Amino acid sequence: MDEIIPKGALLPLSSADDDLAQRLREFVQDKEAFAPNTWRQLMSVMRVCYRWASANNRSLLPMSPEDLRDYLSYLQSIGRASSTIGTHQSLITMLHRNAGVIPPSTSPLVSRAVKKINRVAVVSGERTGQAVPFRLSDLQKVEAAWADHQNLRNLRDLAFLHVAYSTLMRISEVARFRVGDVMRAEDGRIILEGSWTKTILDTGSLVKALGSKSSAVLTRWIVASGLINEPDAFLFSPVHRSGKVMPMIDAPMSTPALKSIFTRAWEAAGHTHTAKPNKNRYRRWSGHSARVGAAQDLARKGYSVPQIMQEGTWKKPETLMRYIRYVEAHKGAMVDLMENHDE
Template sequence: MNDISGFSGLALSGGAGDDLTAKLAAFVRHREAFSPNTWRQLLSVMRICWRWTQENRRSFLPMSPEDMQDYLFYLESLGRSTSTISVHAALMSMLHRNAGLVPPTVSPDVVRAKKKINRTAVISGERTGQAVPFCRPDLNRLDAAWKSSPRLQHLRDLAFVHVAYSTLLRMSELSRLRVRDISRAADGRIILDVGWTKTILQSGGIVKALSARSSERLMDWINAAGLAGEPDAVLFCPIHRSNKITSVTEVPMSAPCLEDIWRRARRLAGEMHRVKTNKGRYSSWSGHSARVGAAQDMARKGISIAQIMQEGTWTQTQTLMRYIRMVEAHKGAMVGLMEMDNWPD
């Protein structure tokens, strides 16, 4: 069941099977309208939801509001976070819309069920998870340890974390960068032609500039790996234990391999204490850590919210505010009022 069309004849209500199959087939044909990650998430949610409907003798498509309520409460009973439950509801809603069906999530009963789940979770202590920030001092420590290393893995990992912190790109966006995306500014610093991001999809693309030190670290890696003459090669590629790149490849490294870079960085930093979490996630540096850390560092330096959003290609202010809420807490108007020097007695 790796394709949506494989679900079209399963657990359906009514006699609109042929029409529904045709609409689902059209949906599959145009799957490039969605990011690969969204598509993977959709298929995963569908498999979980379909299994639940089969085990409980419910209809998968269309799904009634009553069944949707029960499905969401089922996810809650498994201990799923409110954000995960919201993703399930949103993706099942998307599936219904693209199948020409009324999403069950528009029902007031389902809306109330979601509010109940959220309220219960918040009152019981659930908090939104956040990646452990990777900040400028962390980058400086790694730079001092790895910049002169004879190991290609260290040079690659150092270049990767420099680019991740300097550009605030998401991990999947970093993995797509190629040697041909590099150009030089008049002062010799590197400019990266990113092309597109999760939130910016336009023909003009976006560019990211690196500092002099980050430019140097990236070129150290490229020259050591012999990638300078390979314009189509991805910037960050696998390395064999013999201290040579596995091969010049045009295929991006997988997410687990990129996450390993952050795990090695954490071990080197010697900060193996675990951060307390609600769901066992974000106990160490991960793919989003550089985005969070860079955003917090900019906030500490007084850079405006609009500028930070532009650097991180965020489109929603609330997303950024979750990352910098601890930094911004002591900049509130009430704190400033209470700490005024001329406060009257």
């Protein structure tokens, strides 16, 4: 239990309430029911909340509506974004529900506090951040830059960028593909059979098809690296400084290693300056950039929101709209009326 709630974070419990501790132990035992990133976020939030509760003589579990209101207000006072504050509230609610305790967020006191936080954030100019888009034209620039430098690392990086852009998958999801997941259609193009994503978790396979160009680039990497003979290895494995590929079977490449691919691509594309900071972040391409850029390219080509949602496995239209809001800005009814008005 101490993994999630440190000693001293609970209100004094009577013998009749000992089952709370047992429910927390069961919650920890069943942590595989949640995505690893969700669990890491929960641990991070609990550490921050526990430090605040200890410093202010408050209780973390059960947490009163007054304490949650004050905690969320504290987060805003130290400069946390409204989206981050919302994540804290959501995870504290998740903890209480799994502990069998009524979440403090059900109180109107907390609802008003959240509404105030969001209003203050909007009025003060806070905007939702967005990764710098990595578009098809960018992919072509990187490919041209590496055309005369066909070392194994560049081959791997280019293949990874092609797959990330073509599938609109998160980099952690792309990294989970294994060589054995590569299949061929009748015309030779590649079909990738994955397992699960952040929003798709079932026993049915996830199928992603690659175009001819991306299929050729990925094939070149698989053959040159020797991974074609390692069906159980992850599709994208480290390349040692000596130029030797080190097949990975137990775990995929780390997130920092995957993000460094976008850093090298940024430099290869000839960018000498970082982009205008967004929320003091997103100064260059990052792990989410290919997903953002591909969604925007699809929107520019006129594909419908349901089509793009299917490609990117989005469950909610509003999530996608945050990616393509600038692309769609001039497609509104009022702009169309003004542009096509016959006087």
